[in-house]
Amino acid sequence: MTTARIIDGKAFAAGLRERIREAVPAFQKQAGRAPGLAVVLVGEDPASQVYVASKHKATIAAGMESFEHRLPADVAQDDLHALIDRLNADETVDGILVQLPLPKGLDEKAVVMAIDPDKDVDGLHVINAGRLANGEEALTPCTPLGSLMLLKDTLGDLTGLDAVVVGRSILVGKPMAQLLLAENCTVTMAHSRTRDLPDVVRRADIVVAAVGRAEMVKGDWLKPGAVVIDVGINRLEAAPGESKGRLVGDVATAEAMDHVRAITPVPGGVGPMTIAVLLRNTLVAASARAGLEKPENL
Numbered sequence: 001m002t003t004a005r006i007i008d009g010k011a012f013a014a015g016l017r018e019r020i021r022e023a024v025p026a027f028q029k030q031a032g033r034a035p036g037l038a039v040v041l042v043g044e045d046p047a048s049q050v051y052v053a054s055k056h057k058a059t060i061a062a063g064m065e066s067f068e069h070r071l072p073a074d075v076a077q078d079d080l081h082a083l084i085d086r087l088n089a090d091e092t093v094d095g096i097l098v099q100l101p102l103p104k105g106l107d108e109k110a111v112v113m114a115i116d117p118d119k120d121v122d123g124l125h126v127i128n129a130g131r132l133a134n135g136e137e138a139l140t141p142c143t144p145l146g147s148l149m150l151l152k153d154t155l156g157d158l159t160g161l162d163a164v165v166v167g168r169s170i171l172v173g174k175p176m177a178q179l180l181l182a183e184n185c186t187v188t189m190a191h192s193r194t195r196d197l198p199d200v201v202r203r204a205d206i207v208v209a210a211v212g213r214a215e216m217v218k219g220d221w222l223k224p225g226a227v228v229i230d231v232g233i234n235r236l237e238a239a240p241g242e243s244k245g246r247l248v249g250d251v252a253t254a255e256a257m258d259h260v261r262a263i264t265p266v267p268g269g270v271g272p273m274t275i276a277v278l279l280r281n282t283l284v285a286a287s288a289r290a291g292l293e294k295p296e297n298l
């Protein structure tokens, strides 16, 4: 029996992008220019090229300015920093995103720390991580913020709920836990060294799976009625006769459907939210930089 609701991240993301598009003209009128997002792509990784192309398209569609910078995989660290410095100083650039991972040999952390925290639309700078942890206004990583939006849309007030975040990355797990804590959840962070992981997950009203292991969270790990956010995007090996393997999350979705109240699919769940929140963060950063009020209902 399957009763779970599929959380349509693609539709929610489309709605968010539409609200952003509607909010851009007010910014433009007051600031005298459109919000600008600079995306830096180093190297030729095909998956990264696809992501960057879709970010570019979405940025233009929202009425914002998109600046793309492509550098060769063997670029010197100093040259990359010189570009970041230029973007930091450029008044028409409100957001800077350096597509990750960077090719081997480059110091990723040093690059992220070189970004002006007020332009750090990925929310990866320690200053933004610290602001988030301290409950201050912060640019917040896109994937966890998008996940939180879906949770609040599904559940309303999250106060008092038991949340388990599986995965402790800087990009997703840690900021996700901070966001849930700020919504008054009781938060448990689980990871590869957690003992009795299935039993830990069984306690949760909210499960956020962000471990990067295909279908690791099984159906019988889930408390009846739990709401599940599946952050994983894993490409399975191609079956004979297929050119590409299937895309699956970190949760065994088909099994989970028999247990949970609602779950995000892969694809079409959290993934599309990531780009929509990137645009949201760009407009938020632009408004703050221009001394304008934070746009409402974004």
Ligand SMILES: Nc1nc(=O)c2c([nH]1)NC[C@@H]1CN(c3ccc(C(=O)N[C@@H](CCC(=O)O)C(=O)O)cc3)C=[N+]21
Pocket: 051, 097, 098, 099, 100, 101, 122, 142, 233, 247, 266, 267, 268, 269, 270, 271, 272, 273, 274, 275
């Ligand atoms: N500095 C930085 N910031 C990022 O936010 C960042 C990054 N680097 N590097 C790569 C990852 C990956 N990422 C995704 C964005 C959208 C989808 C997305 O829209 N996925 C769709 C389609 C997936 C498909 O069909 O391939 C879905 O899940 O439905 C996925 C993955 C952002 N990333």
